[in-house]
Amino acid sequence: MTGMLLQIRNLSIGLPFGGDRKLAVEDVSIGVGDNELLCVVGESGSGKSVLSHSIMGLLPNVLTRRSGDILFGEEDVTAMSERELRRLRGAEIGMVFQEPMSTLNPLMRIGDQIDESIRFHRQLAKSKRRDMVLEVLESVGFPEPERMLRRYPKELSGGQRQRVMIAMALVLRPRLLIADEPTTALDVTTQAQILDLIRKVQREMQMAVMFVTHDFGVVAEIADRVAVMRHGILVEQGTAAEVLNRPKHGYTRQLLDSVPKGTPVAPAAVGKGEPVLEARDIKKVYRGSGSWRKMGDVVASDDVSFTLHRGETISIVGESGSGKSTLGRILMHLLQPDSGSVTLGKDTLSALKGSDLRRARRRIQMVFQDPFSSLNPRCRIGTQMMRNLKASGIPGLEAKRTTDKWLERVGLDASAANRFPQEFSGGQRQRIAIARALCLDPEVVVADEPVSALDVTIQRRILDLLEDLKKEMNLSLIFITHDLAIAAEISDTIIVMKSGRIVETGASRHVFENPHSAYTKTLIESSLHAGFGHTEQSYLS
Template identity: 50%
Template sequence: MRSTRVWRGKDGETMVISVKDLSVALPEGADRPHAMTGITFDVAAGEVLCIVGESGSGKSVTANTIMNLLPPGLTPVSGTIEMGGRDLLKLSDAEKRQMRGSEVAMIFQEPMTALNPLMRIKDQIAEVFEAHGAFSKEEREAKALKLVEEVGLPDPPKILRAYPFQLSGGQRQRVMIAMALALEPKLLIADEPTTALDVTTQAQILKLVRNLQDRHGMAVLFITHDIGVVAEIADRVIVMRQGEIVEQGATADVIGAPQTDYTRRLINAVPSLIPPAPRDLSADKVTVSVTGLEKTFVTSGGFFTPKREVRAIDKVSFDLKRGETLGIVGESGSGKSTTGRCIARLMEPNAGEIRLGELDWGALASRELRAQRNRVQMVFQDPYASLNPRSKIATILTEGAVAQGQDKQEALAYARELLETVGLDASSLDRYPHEFSGGQRQRIGIARALMMRPEILIADEAVSALDVSVQAQVLDLFQKLREMFNLSIIFITHDLCVAAQVCDRILVMHQGGVVEAGSTAEVFAAPSHDYTRSLLAAVPGWKDDSPLRRTRATG
């Protein structure tokens, strides 16, 4: 957490922006009349103000209202947003276009969708200047290069020539930050900019935002559902729930001594980095044995680029016992998901052995594999993309079981039972995926995997897209299902706090190989490898002096 400072703006002006009594109406028929009601706050020059809350709390609507980017159907009905002596809600369309980027800039959550996939990076940064009629063509290119250097991207000339798909997630996010800083805005809004990033990249982005904010003296409005990020970066915190502010104050006060039950529930839902006491699994049988697993990807190359081999998995070996949860952790590109997909036979390894008990699972031919598919099932990261939007839940849950030869009525009966097991009403069978929240969709994905009565469940970043309270519910559900069905679970995650709470043992992967393995309690208490130590040190909000660590330890 940052030290508390006294804020002083330029020319004696402390506040960069003042939001007063702001309310935004939702369309008729929504679950409540307003997306947010009576929102009031200020952001000072040089200050980082975090808005935290669950999905649907009004965080992003607040940001989009300031930017005048509300979607159709959402309408400001009261209040003011004062900046530089003007009410941003009363600007003309031309004034709004001029304001965006030059006075207020925004970093969006998903850089891959925010960047134009058909434009080189240099052209996308230069477009910011062009839209505001700033600088000549040569000056724009020079400033784009300087911005890319400032946000710490390697080989800036090469980055400027690249397209978004050629960059990593962390690099794309740095490009978004460079574009946001192009015209040196007074207020930078960051809307969940680190949600999809692994722990070390997240730490780098948070450090970058702090350093740039200090260097430029900007006010920063940081929107997140991650309490650890709040503890790491915020000077002050606003807690929102269902469109209203329920608590606000200095970070040390709000996280260290929360005043409302809702804030306490949010903080208590944050998984602790301190693992619970280990379970004794010594008498349990091995259900999965992986030996020397390898997977290499070969890029096709072209006229000017040679073929290139990337070893995604390099001689990975481990055993998984009945009823055990094995965590696979590491940065993006470490080989975690590729390992999971090879074990599920959604991807074929180049070498190595995978055995389920006495069965040589890795050697099964297509027809034999289809007959055994039910034994290993997978829960995917994105509950939005993994469910067919055109199919009702009844079809989504039963089609796999019916394809395996199960009677359709029996499959429907079991689907109803499983929906109730994962905390959903059986009436959900007649609805479509878009009618559910993200957490509910993930529960449906878990139910679909359980429909096949698997022995092994592979969860690939299954809670990374969920806010903290929903994440806690889904993690509890995994624990409950493991005990109910005596499942063996491979839990792939970049979130070390999640791994600490749900995993019995840990594999730490780096550049395709396993650099450390052991019980979660031992690895987290005394990591033997420098890479593991760097991962643990990068977890936001868990330093020894953090109010989050103190609150979770006593709560």
């Protein structure tokens, strides 16, 4: 691997005793050249993040290097002291982490956080440091960097926080940038902007980039070369064109086949069957108060109306802040609208109280985006599901049988009932969340971004599971997502929301192939951008 800025040679990193395998990374050799963008691809548990963190010397104590070297230029990173590594981090190697809110200090202004890195590595006057902060904020796309200096992380959107993280990594113009899943849970339009930004600054700064991702849509957009990892082993590497168009390994082909292509389904239940849920003139405004008063009122739902029929899937699509999740909570009667009504069958939910409301709740269930935060970490899975069943009037023995049956129906063993949420992978937890919702035999399921943070192969399995159960039980499904490519593949009807309003609605094929709203067209272009579009023969043009 001559001519490489970064060289990883025969690296093996051990897992603690009792893990599902002995090594997190096994005998991996890979390099990144000057001005090259390498994408490291794989599912959760493939070892790609462990690999990237080892370069920065950021591995937790429970992970140990068993063998191999990491060379940055002529320096051996694995032989460096902690003091030498601190000199390297930020100045020579910058890193962008997956979740900016866990990295940014919520109590510090944005300007101060970026300035902190400069003060640590450079002996410069305050005015010079300030100029550097303003320059880097402008370079990552903030039109008013002066205003951004004074803002706190909580006042920014997800995309803006990620831009700040990129600015912090770039302010000292490092020779290598490591980006660990920086676009995973972002809207498709925001993701496209972040990818364009990383590619732009990489070219302008002549910088090497290692981009860690599970999404081949991202790879197709930005990669020069690709390395594919599975279970800690490097199974394939080559140029982007070679790996995307002529994959050699079966696992690579599996990842490619799992990417949503945005092919609309033929509508099966649009306007057919009896209405099971109706939303009429739903309006919800979040009023600014306290320190948030200056932000003004936020209209989350503005006269939203639609009807869901028996066996129909309606996807509610929009970016963060469009009001789609607020609408989902209103449909579940978890949030009260300022005006309007939700009717489930013949029952108006807002008019129900006590036992009548509890009976109605059995008929409409919700699957949340993050099952780990919606499952009690101190309570076994079986206990959580049985409590829901008992609260709905199902006796103990029957509740136990129902729990075991549903765990098996979503592809888990009945013994999973005795385990805690943290003992499962992300995809398994989402299956548990689905089982918990469906074990009550509901008529309607509201799924709020249930696959947005999952690997593409797990995402595909969850979507297929939902579709199979929907057909088997004649369910009606509200599917909330920011990704039109996913919505197109599972929906009979699509509703597109922006700033609390419905800007477009219609049959999936019609909306996807003949959109009327400019906003819908932008979402479609971004989704296809991230998912390779409709092509079946080649992933790169």
